[in-house]
Amino acid sequence: MTYIVKDECIKCKLTDCVEVCPVDCFYEGENMLVINPDECIDCGVCEPECPIGAIVPDTTDIENKDKWLLLNKKFSAIWPNINKKKDPMPEHKKYEKIKNKLKKHFSEKPFK
DSSP states (O other): OOEOOGGGTTTTTTOHHHHHHHHTEEEEEESOOOOOOOOOOOOOOGGGGOOOEEEEETOOOTTHHHHHHHHHHHTTTTTTOSSSSSOOOOOHHHHOOOOOOHHHHOOBBOOO
16 A cells, blocks of 8 residues: 545646655655555555545545556656655645646656
């Protein structure tokens, strides 16, 4: 089992989860975080820290679970590691309640 970051994180990128991760398995894109499934130790401390529910165990029955698992795996291999809490994206409140952000708002670019 591992944890995955899903759609809710896009354009919000709240980093409360990063601060509590004991193995630093979060990686940062331009507008989203992902978890490296090979580094995650399944401790679960990140899940309750996410104020918008963007983190779930990969055993949770969610739509497109395999797609999210692959996205987390792919981008954790190319984006830079993040291990400290940062300010959220300036417009995060505007995007918190928007559904299905992957097609319109996801960026493959790493954080700079």
